Amino acid sequence: MLVELIASTRFDAVTFQEATGFQSEPWTPSADLLAEAAGRQCYEAWERKNPATATNRGYLANIIDHQHFSVLEHASATFLVHGVSRSLLAELTRHRHLSFSVESQRYVDQTGREPAVPPALRGTDMEGDLHAFHAEAVDLYVQVRNALAEQGVPRKQAREAARAFLLNAQPVNLIVTGNLRAWREVLTKRYHVAADAEIRELADEILTHLRCIAPSTFQDFGDVIGNEEIRRAA
Ligand SMILES: Cc1cc2nc3c(=O)[nH]c(=O)nc-3n(C[C@H](O)[C@H](O)[C@H](O)COP(=O)(O)OP(=O)(O)OC[C@H]3O[C@@H](n4cnc5c(N)ncnc54)[C@H](O)[C@@H]3O)c2cc1C
Structure with missing residues (x-):
């Protein structure tokens, strides 16, 4: 983070x-x-x-x-926040007086990133499991995105459908002001x-x-x- x-x-x-x-x-x-x-x-x-x-x-x-x-x-005060989980984003955006600019999963390719590991998993065997599971999820994301693209689905729509395979731990970048x-x-x-x-x-x-x-x-x-x-x- x-x-x-x-x-x-x-x-x-x-x-x-x-x-x-x-x-x-x-x-x-x-x-x-x-x-x-x-x-x-x-x-x-x-x-x-x-x-x-x-x-x-x-x-x-x-x-x-x-x-x-x-x-x-x-x-x-405005903060640049990188590498937090999508679960965190869902919680932070509940605060109605904050203003957000959040990286779009429809426009931004979701490959090549490490998962946001919850503190309780860090340093445990389960952290390794999460990394492996995350890599599998991203592989599926790529397969689905490519398959849809081959069918002629536009890139943005292919990504928006493929992201359904990503985990809560998928990292996200944003700017937030309050x-x-x-x-x-x-x-x-x-x-x-x-x-x-x-x-x-x-x-x-x-x-x-x-x-x-x-x-x-x-x-x-x-x-x-x-x-x-x-x-x-x-
Ligand atoms: C430990 C924890 C567990 C949670 N679990 C859940 C959960 O299981 N499910 C779930 O849906 N949410 C959950 N939440 C989210 C929670 O319900 C709030 O949505 C979130 O904390 C934002 O806080 P807020 O609504 O008080 O205030 P904010 O949106 O940050 O607004 C700040 C303050 O402005 C005032 N305010 C803002 N809007 C209004 C309004 N429309 N009417 C009257 N006053 C207003 C209130 O005084 C409010 O406290 C959880 C939050 C925490 C901290």
Whole structure:
């Protein structure tokens, strides 16, 4: 699995200061500043009168505490994701506030790729079985695609039919964008012990990136959600 942050919102602190007089805290990441600016806009609160909310981190802690989440919708983050399973794709696309551009199996040839191996199979004999089964599935895909093409079926239609022989583990590449509120929603459900292990890995990678571009916005995300309770109970 490859997960790269390829775009994120830039806040123009100079223009904002010229318009409002608000002096943003130096060295604060753009996405966090934009959320603070949006929150302060609501109350025209350009001065830092309350010590508890004087810092960007304190301000956004208060925003999160009060569930004033709409201010987190202004900044967004876009990820390039390669080599995840089709099962993961089905789960991720359930999140209605994310935007997707997904490689088409009708246009893109599906040969020459390794399967997305579920974490529980890695390093076991079953990982070898999955690779063998995947290779057989891809062989069938090629046979069916070629047979249909020989019958005069156009290439796109031949691929769309042949893909029925591919596995859930067939890897897929995509670009996905979400605003920071949407990413918080996704992480609440997918960076969680109850979530599928592969999507939890994706959530972990995404959270690592988001913590870099918006540490205050994700300050309340700690360990995988639910892990703490499990450890305490053990
Ligand atoms: C562990 C786990 C197991 C799952 N198992 C299954 C399963 O077996 N079968 C299955 O079909 N799905 C399953 N799902 C998917 C799940 O039901 C959700 O579709 C998915 O997690 C997306 O979350 P969401 O719908 O809460 O929010 P999102 O689409 O991410 O939206 C975020 C939030 O916006 C609000 N919202 C969005 N749309 C609406 C709306 N139309 N009306 C009201 N409020 C809205 C809600 O507050 C929602 O929580 C599972 C998810 C998890 C995490």
